[in-house]
Amino acid sequence: MVREFEHKNFWAIILGGSRGLGLASALKLAEHGMNICIIHRDRRTDIEKINKYFEQIKNENVQFISFNLDGLKSENILLILESLKEKMGENGKVKTFIHSVAKGHLKAMVHDHQSTLTNEDFLITLNAMAISLYDWTKAIFTGSLFSSDARILAFTSEGNSKAWPNYGAVSAAKAALEAISRNIALEFAPFGLRSNCIQAGVTDTASFKMIPNSDSIKEFTRQRNPFKRLTTPIDVANVVYLLCKEEAAWINGTVIPVNGGEHIN
Numbered sequence: 001m002v003r004e005f006e007h008k009n010f011w012a013i014i015l016g017g018s019r020g021l022g023l024a025s026a027l028k029l030a031e032h033g034m035n036i037c038i039i040h041r042d043r044r045t046d047i048e049k050i051n052k053y054f055e056q057i058k059n060e061n062v063q064f065i066s067f068n069l070d071g072l073k074s075e076n077i078l079l080i081l082e083s084l085k086e087k088m089g090e091n092g093k094v095k096t097f098i099h100s101v102a103k104g105h106l107k108a109m110v111h112d113h114q115s116t117l118t119n120e121d122f123l124i125t126l127n128a129m130a131i132s133l134y135d136w137t138k139a140i141f142t143g144s145l146f147s148s149d150a151r152i153l154a155f156t157s158e159g160n161s162k163a164w165p166n167y168g169a170v171s172a173a174k175a176a177l178e179a180i181s182r183n184i185a186l187e188f189a190p191f192g193l194r195s196n197c198i199q200a201g202v203t204d205t206a207s208f209k210m211i212p213n214s215d216s217i218k219e220f221t222r223q224r225n226p227f228k229r230l231t232t233p234i235d236v237a238n239v240v241y242l243l244c245k246e247e248a249a250w251i252n253g254t255v256i257p258v259n260g261g262e263h264i265n
Contacts, residue, residue, distance in 0.1 A: 004245070006033030010095035010147060011063075011088060012244075013037045015071050015136060018050045020205035021155050022100030024233030025240040027053070030060040032241060034095065037064075037084050039071040063087065072103075072132050077139045085145060093147035094140055096244050099154040099177075102207035103128040104170045122169050129173035134180050137195075141188065151244050152188075152195035154181050155236070156255060158263060160199065166212045178255055185253030194252040198239055201231030201259025226261040235260075 012029050016022045017038035026036050036057050042050055047068070058064050065087050069076045085092075104125035107117045133154050140146055159167050160174040177197065184195040202221040208214055222228055239258045242248055257263050 001031065003031075003033035005029070005095070008033075008095075009035070009088065009092040011035045011037055011084070011092055012096040012098060013039070013084070013094055013136070013140065014098040014100060015039050015132070016100035016102065017098070018042055018046075018053070018066075020100065020102070020207060021200060021203065021233050021236045022098060023053055024237035025098055025100070026057055027060075028234075028237035028241045029096065029244065030057045030062045030064075033060075033062060034244070035063040035088075035092070037080075037087075038066040039080060040066065040068055041070055042068060071136075072101075072128055074135070077136060081139060081143050081145065085143065088145075094145045094150060095147045096151045096153065096240075097136060097140060097146075098240065099133045099136065099152075101129050101132060102205075104173055106166045106170065106211055107168075108166050109168055117169055122172060125169040125173045126176055129170065130176035130180055133177060134184065137184055137188070137193075141191070141193070146191070146193060148192045149246075149249060150193050151248075152181070152184055152193055153240055153243060154178075154195075154197045156197045156199045158199065158201075158259075160255075164211075164217075181255075182253050189252065194249065196243060196251060196253065197255045198236060198243075199255050199257045199259070199263070200236045201225070201257070201262040203231045203233060203236065205233065221262060224262065224265040225259070226265060229260070231259050231262070 012034050014022045014026050017026045018040035067080050105121035109117050156174045159171040181195045181197050236258050
């Protein structure tokens with residue numbers, strides 16, 4: 001295996017990297033020699049299982065650091081970046097920032113018996129799943145931590161343009177996430193940053209299971225996908241890796257479907 005990021009002191013910061021697409025991306029990049037910094041928010045009961053994955057990353061002979069903190073608070077962002085800067089040393093640089101946040105409200109707009117979406121629900125979801133992409137990018141940039149050819153990657157979904165019951169707040173956040181990514185691609189380009197979104201197909205992750213009627217969505221997806229299967233976290237991580245390579249430097253400001261053609265049917 002080619003470990004093209006080895007010995008370059010490149011780092012990936014992964015916001016939401018303890019499970020799902022973020023964790024798969026961390027494992028893939030570590031395989032290729034990139035150092036890993038994961039920010040996650042997990043309960044103590046889950047830490048033992050998560051640490052087993054973190055040990056897999058360390059076993060790739062890369063540097064590793066993690067923070068079980070609320071990565072949406074500005075004071076924590078500064079604390080994390082200061083600790084990371086010390087860990088990286090003078091020559092370390094952030095090659096990749098991956099935004100993999102699944103914190104939002106899955107409520108209906110209208111319902112007879114259950115609580116419905118509020119303005120505050122929208123604001124919480126938008127801040128967590130969209131605006132935090134800019135907050136982190138700006139903080140890393142202001143700290144002069146990005147490499148000269150850095151890659152910003154964020155995970156979106158088909159809900160960016162399609163309406164699903166109970167998905168209104170998340171759908172709005174995905175659309176906002178893509179808009180923010182596009183403007184990062186435009187305004188930070190003179191400083192070497194490339195920003196793109198990956199539109200993952202339906203993937204059977206813990207966050208997906210929280211969507212009401214997720215089993216029905218999975219079955220429908222298997223029928224319409226040209227390959228008759230769901231997307232896996234590894235499918236997405238493979239594209240994350242490709243977008244971090246030198247050959248992907250001219251891809252900027254776009255949304256890339258990673259779903260086996262699911263969106264065409």
